[in-house]
Amino acid sequence: MAAISQPRPSVVVSPYFVRQLRKFTALALVTLFGSLLAFVYLLPFGNMMTVALRDQESLAGGPDSPILPMKQLFYEYNDGQRVQRLEVFNVPIDGETRQLAALTKRRTSVVFIDPNDPTAEPITWEGNWRALQPAYVFQARWENFPEAWQMIDFPLLFRNTFAIAFIGMIGTLLSSISVAYAFSRFPIPGKNWLFIVLIGTIILPGQVTLIPTYAFFASIGWTGTWLPLIVPHFFANAYNVFLLRQFFMTLPRELDEAAMIDGASPFQILLHVIVPQSWAAIITVGLFHFVWAWNDYFGPLIYLLGKPELQPISVGVQIFNFRYAPRPELVQATSLMAMLLPVILFILAQRFFMRGVVITGVEK
Amino acid sequence: MTSVPTPLSAKPAAVRLRKPVSVYERQKRWGWFFLSPWLIGFFAFTFIPIIASLIFSFTDFRLTQPDQIKFIGLNNWAKLFADPLALNALRVTFGFALLSLPIAIALPVLLAALLNSKYLIGKPFFRLLFYLPYMVPAISGIFIWQAFLNGQTGWLNRLLRLFGVVEPPNWLGNEFWIGPAMVLMGVWGVGNAMLITLATLQGVPQELYDAAKVDGAGAVTAFFKVTLPMISPVIFYNLILSVIGLLQYFVVPYVLTRGTGNPNGAAYFFNMHLYRTAFLFQDMGYGATMAWFIFLIAIVLTVILFATSRRWVYYAGGE
Numbered sequence: 014m015a016a017i018s019q020p021r022p023s024v025v026v027s028p029y030f031v032r033q034l035r036k037f038t039a040l041a042l043v044t045l046f047g048s049l050l051a052f053v054y055l056l057p058f059g060n061m062m063t064v065a066l067r068d069q070e071s072l073a074g075g076p077d078s079p080i081l082p083m084k085q086l087f088y089e090y091n092d093g094q095r096v097q098r099l100e101v102f103n104v105p106i107d108g109e110t111r112q113l114a115a116l117t118k119r120r121t122s123v124v125f126i127d128p129n130d131p132t133a134e135p136i137t138w139e140g141n142w143r144a145l146q147p148a149y150v151f152q153a154r155w156e157n158f159p160e161a162w163q164m165i166d167f168p169l170l171f172r173n174t175f176a177i178a179f180i181g182m183i184g185t186l187l188s189s190i191s192v193a194y195a196f197s198r199f200p201i202p203g204k205n206w207l208f209i210v211l212i213g214t215i216i217l218p219g220q221v222t223l224i225p226t227y228a229f230f231a232s233i234g235w236t237g238t239w240l241p242l243i244v245p246h247f248f249a250n251a252y253n254v255f256l257l258r259q260f261f262m263t264l265p266r267e268l269d270e271a272a273m274i275d276g277a278s279p280f281q282i283l284l285h286v287i288v289p290q291s292w293a294a295i296i297t298v299g300l301f302h303f304v305w306a307w308n309d310y311f312g313p314l315i316y317l318l319g320k321p322e323l324q325p326i327s328v329g330v331q332i333f334n335f336r337y338a339p340r341p342e343l344v345q346a347t348s349l350m351a352m353l354l355p356v357i358l359f360i361l362a363q364r365f366f367m368r369g370v371v372i373t374g375v376e377k
Numbered sequence: 378m379t380s381v382p383t384p385l386s387a388k389p390a391a392v393r394l395r396k397p398v399s400v401y402e403r404q405k406r407w408g409w410f411f412l413s414p415w416l417i418g419f420f421a422f423t424f425i426p427i428i429a430s431l432i433f434s435f436t437d438f439r440l441t442q443p444d445q446i447k448f449i450g451l452n453n454w455a456k457l458f459a460d461p462l463a464l465n466a467l468r469v470t471f472g473f474a475l476l477s478l479p480i481a482i483a484l485p486v487l488l489a490a491l492l493n494s495k496y497l498i499g500k501p502f503f504r505l506l507f508y509l510p511y512m513v514p515a516i517s518g519i520f521i522w523q524a525f526l527n528g529q530t531g532w533l534n535r536l537l538r539l540f541g542v543v544e545p546p547n548w549l550g551n552e553f554w555i556g557p558a559m560v561l562m563g564v565w566g567v568g569n570a571m572l573i574t575l576a577t578l579q580g581v582p583q584e585l586y587d588a589a590k591v592d593g594a595g596a597v598t599a600f601f602k603v604t605l606p607m608i609s610p611v612i613f614y615n616l617i618l619s620v621i622g623l624l625q626y627f628v629v630p631y632v633l634t635r636g637t638g639n640p641n642g643a644a645y646f647f648n649m650h651l652y653r654t655a656f657l658f659q660d661m662g663y664g665a666t667m668a669w670f671i672f673l674i675a676i677v678l679t680v681i682l683f684a685t686s687r688r689w690v691y692y693a694g695g696e
Contacts, residue, residue, distance in 0.1 A: 036496075039496040040496045040498060042496070043491070043494050043496035043497050044496070044497055044498045044499070046491070047491055047497050047503050050488075050491070051503060051506045051507065054506070054507065054510070054564070054565075055506060055509075055510070056525065056532055056533075056536075057521045057522055057524075057525040057532070057565075058521070059532065060521070060524050060525045060531065060532040061521045061524060061525075064524050074530070075529060075530070076529050076530060076534070076535065076538065078530065080532070080535065187414075188414035188415070188418070191411045191412075191414055192411065192412055192414055192415040194411050195408050195409075195410075195411035195412035196412070198408075199404055199405065199407055199408025199411065199412075200401060200404055200405055200408060201405060201408040201409060201412060202405070204408075207412070210419070211415065211419075214419070214423055215618075216617060216618070216621050216675070216679060217423065217621075217672075217675075218621055218624055218625050218668075218671050218672055218675045219625055220625060220648060220651060220667070220668040220671055220672070221426070221427055221430050221668045221669060221671070221672040222422060222423055222426035222427055222430065223426075223655075223668060224426075224430055224433060224655055224661050224664050224665045224668060225425070225426035225429035225430050225433065225665070226422060226426050227440075227655075227656075228429075228433075228438075228440060228443070228661060229426075231440055232443070245418065245422050247414065247418075248414050248415060248417055248418020248419075248421065248422060249414050249415040249418055254415065279404075279407045279411070283411075304512065307514065308514035308515060308516075310514075310515055310516055310628050310632075311627065311628060315656055318656075326514070326516075327514055327515070327516045330516050330517070330520075331516050331632055334520055335635060341524060344520050344523075344524075345520065345521070345524055347520075348516070348517040348520040348521055349517070351514055351516060351517045352512075352513045352514050352517035352518075355512050355513070355514060356509065356512050356513060358512075359508075359509070359512040360505070360509075363505060363508075366508075366512075367504075367508070367572055370569050370572045370573060371572060371573060371576040374569065374570075374572070374573030374576070374611070374614065
């Protein structure tokens with residue numbers, strides 16, 4: 014009996030092992046779920062790439078056409094008298110699949126030529142040719158990108174966008190640093206109320222200021238120029254001020270005070286004490302503005318109407334894509350080109366972006 | 378210490394002639410000086426335009442004839458409530474908002490919970506992937522989704538056919554489906570909300586979960602009784618921003634439908650009507666009326682949300 018009650022090592026599993034197994038299963042399941050979700054979430058990018066690389070022929074395909082940019086295989090067959098263009102099919106013969114060119118297609122049998130050995134005896138295959146899969150080869154048309162690049166005059170759009178985004182960035186940095194400095198360091202009467210008003214502008218629907226602002230810019234002759242897209246950024250904005258103020262508040266005041274005792278003016282303190290400690294926040298604000306301005310569509314749409322030579326990428330791509338809607342490969346190519354810079358900037362500087370989002374979102 | 382602020386403390390003798398100013402007074406003046414960009418900007422680009430908008434709404438202001446502006450009382454407001462296009466646009470805007478709010482609120486929480494899971498391998502990578510679409514310019518995103526939602530060759534319908542849906546919808550050509558199609562496109566816009574939620578989740582103290590476990594709570598109970606209350610402020614913040622954003626919804630339907638709002642006006646949003654009225658037909662007085670109408674709706678909704686928030690938003694700090 015003693016022998017039977019002895020636990021059999023192969024069956025009994027130690028609690029440690031059970032725990033590990035459970036943990037491993039959880040890791041696998043959660044990561045698999047995450048991967049699946051990310052895959053579905055990013056599918057539209059795949060759709061974009063495959064359309065951007067198609068040629069006219071593969072674009073004409075219907076719902077059953079291959080997902081990847083493929084070209085149907087044809088074989089030029091010379092039977093001694095004339096050259097025929099034969100469709101190539103994937104043919105299952107003797108347990109293997111061969112790519113053969115169909116010489117005659119019938120419902121009950123198909124006569125094939127082997128493209129690798131055209132002089133050999135034709136092969137007869139029993140069955141309906143419609144049941145066969147046509148053979149495709151992968152063929153990407155990379156020329157779509159240079160073609161779209163030239164047609165849309167991408168360098169011009171790029172220059173315009175860059176100039177608008179960059180000058181606006183300088184403006185928002187200068188003004189937002191100054192205002193954040195005021196909120197974080199100076200005894201202004203009613204400061205808390207002013208700060209609430211500032212934050213309140215975040216939830217103000219933009220339409221309500223739109224028409225008078227537009228009418229004002231029109232009356233001073235600024236519509237049709239970049240000025241309405243640039244000048245307002247020299248007057249600070251709630252998100253940026255908030256982010257910078259939160260950062261400035263964390264800086265020790267002892268350094269300011271020491272500089273003040275040494276006779277530094279508030280300007281000098283800002284320039285030589287605050288700014289050198291705040292590069293992370295300043296870069297974040299600059300990046301946010303740059304990407305925002307790059308992506309802005311509504312502003313350029315109304316202020317640069319009918320001025321194609323001044324328009325930025327967003328409006329330029331939209332106008333081009335409306336005009337060339339029958340060329341989806343060019344539409345997708347321009348869409349990719351327009352998003353490349355912000356996306357690369359984000360990947361390179363994701364720490365700055367993510368910290369910035371968290372500061373403006375969580376601490377309010 | 379008696380001089381008014383000067384960038385460089387030069388020529389103290391000349392300055393000393395002025396009335397002495399206390400350090401506090403001096404700091405205050407510098408404060409107003411550094412604050413001035415925002416103060417000027419607030420009045421020039423926010424406060425005065427809001428008031429001007431309201432005044433415009435009682436006039437027949439047209440940009441082409443600014444001198445012939447006439448006061449027409451409440452005519453614009455009366456017109457608004459009798460304008461079938463405006464009323465339909467309002468219905469479309471609210472219908473779409475009700476459809477997309479649940480996703481705009483729940484998806485960031487789901488993604489953040491996933492990214493916060495201790496069982497997820499490669500968190501930074503997933504965080505990058507899920508945030509990435511937020512960085513895609515709206516214009517690019519719209520055209521990318523247009524291809525993705527294409528009834529014939531779009532990958533979504535290919536996928537649906539693969540799973541046995543015989544006739545998947547023609548998303549963008551059907552008045553019933555274009556709303557849901559735009560809701561789907563909205564999932565690419567949750568990046569920010571996701572990150573904020575994630576940061577808040579990471580800030581929930583572990584002791585609360587430990588205490589819940591001791592009290593016999595499972596993972597699901599802990600999520601509803603500990604996690605959700607602790608992140609309710611961030612959900613509230615997302616809710617407010619989503620509501621305001623949805624009231625301003627414009628670029629996606631405008632570009633997607635080439636400004637028409639079709640099929641059958643199903644994507645004709647209130648802001649598109651405003652844009653057409655004010656900028657295409659130059660009727661700025663009526664446009665300003667619509668803008669103020671949306672502003673009033675935004676105020677009412679914000680007040681309602683803040684009032685109800687006392688019941689369900691939990692501030693750990695006790696504010």
